[in-house]
Amino acid sequence: MSEAQFDTWFGLNARGALFTVQKALPLFNDGGSILMTGSNASLGAFPAGASTPAARPSSRHGPASGSTSQRTAASASTSTPGQVATAKQEELFDEATKRQFESLIPRGQMGRSEEIATTAL
Structure with a gap:
């Protein structure tokens, strides 16, 4: 860098x-x-x-x-919050890349912005 x-x-x-x-x-x-x-x-x-x-x-x-x-x-x-699914990820990540990220997450799937907002409130 x-x-x-x-x-x-x-x-x-x-x-x-x-x-x-x-x-x-x-x-x-x-x-x-x-x-x-x-x-x-x-x-x-x-x-x-x-x-x-x-x-x-x-x-x-x-x-x-x-x-x-x-x-x-x-x-x-x-x-x-950790890995959260975004519109930009949908644009950039293929299914294999998404699965790779999700394999590192204990619950097996990325978070959603709605979950973060609910927790914050």
């Missing part, structure tokens, strides 16, 4: 999330919540050759893996 790639992904995902929340906070009423969706990829290790793909999802979990104060704030508001 080049420094430029690193800067692009972390700038978009980690910095983008932080500054979006910072700007949104004054707009919330008492009791409002912000739920961040992170990547569980940041919770595990990747083989040596996987740094570029790993950095993309890991940067989405940046605040939860940062300083103690960041982790404290993020732990209460960051969900890491």
